[in-house]
Amino acid sequence: IAGITQAPTSQILAAGRRMTLRCTQDMRHNAMYWYRQDLGLGLRLIHYSNTAGTTGKGEVPDGYSVSRANTDDFPLTLASAVPSQTSVYFCASSPTGDYGYTFGSGTRLTVV
Amino acid sequence: GDSVTQMEGPVTLSEEAFLTINCTYTATGYPSLFWYVQYPGEGLQLLLKATKADDKGSNKGFEATYRKETTSFHLEKGSVQVSDSAVYFCALGGVRTGGGNKLTFGTGTQLKVEL
Numbered sequence: 001i002a003g004i005t006q007a008p009t010s011q012i013l014a015a016g017r018r019m020t021l022r023c024t025q026d027m028r029h030n031a032m033y034w035y036r037q038d039l040g041l042g043l044r045l046i047h048y049s050n051t052a053g054t055t056g057k058g059e060v061p062d063g064y065s066v067s068r069a070n071t072d073d074f075p076l077t078l079a080s081a082v083p084s085q086t087s088v089y090f091c092a093s094s095p096t097g098d099y100g101y102t103f104g105s106g107t108r109l110t111v112v
Numbered sequence: 113g114d115s116v117t118q119m120e121g122p123v124t125l126s127e128e129a130f131l132t133i134n135c136t137y138t139a140t141g142y143p144s145l146f147w148y149v150q151y152p153g154e155g156l157q158l159l160l161k162a163t164k165a166d167d168k169g170s171n172k173g174f175e176a177t178y179r180k181e182t183t184s185f186h187l188e189k190g191s192v193q194v195s196d197s198a199v200y201f202c203a204l205g206g207v208r209t210g211g212g213n214k215l216t217f218g219t220g221t222q223l224k225v226e227l
Contacts, residue, residue, distance in 0.1 A: 041219060042217045042219035043156075048214060094213060098213060099146060099203075101148075104155050106155055
């Protein structure tokens with residue numbers, strides 16, 4: 001089934017640890033995004049990539065990094081996790097010039 | 113900058129009731145407007161969209177009309193079902209300035225439909 005795969009589904013992480021959230025799409029979409037979803041705040045853009053080899057900062061990039069080595073993969077890395085990064089993380093993709101995003105099912109991350 | 117304001121939830125309705133979820137926006141230029149829906153435990157799905165003023169987006173019995181004069185894009189459904197229970201997000205696709213096609217989301221409105 002075409003779409004976006006995120007892994008892990010959920011994770012409990014000790015503060016200070018490094019963690020990479022994985023995102024893979026099989027639709028050959030050029031653009032990919034990482035959002036975090038927090039109660040009362042909706043979805044906030046962390047980082048995005050318009051095409052392979054390029055990335056950009058979103059609204060809340062601090063503490064996160066991304067890479068886009070190829071079209072399909074867009075991992076999100078927390079270098080040293082803090083409790084305020086407890087959230088549900090969604091990866092999304094879209095064709096160039098299209099706002100119709102396809103979302104993954106999310107990763108629920110708890111930093112303790 | 114661009115922003116989207118949605119009515120606070122949760123909204124609780126009886127089955128077959130009329131639904132309105134208000135959404136207003138602030139943006140430069142003429143953005144595209146969207147409603148996304150998130151069912152429990154899932155990612156967001158595109159529900160409907162409108163790309164210019166006076167356009168009406170519709171899908172699964174839901175409708176929303178792009179009102180430039182009131183900067184609004186309210187979501188409506190004539191008769192809700194229990195299966196419509198979800199969180200609904202209004203979103204704005206701003207004028208592209210080299211930053212790609214990024215969406216700005218509202219905070220979401222939870223809808224609960226009861227028998």
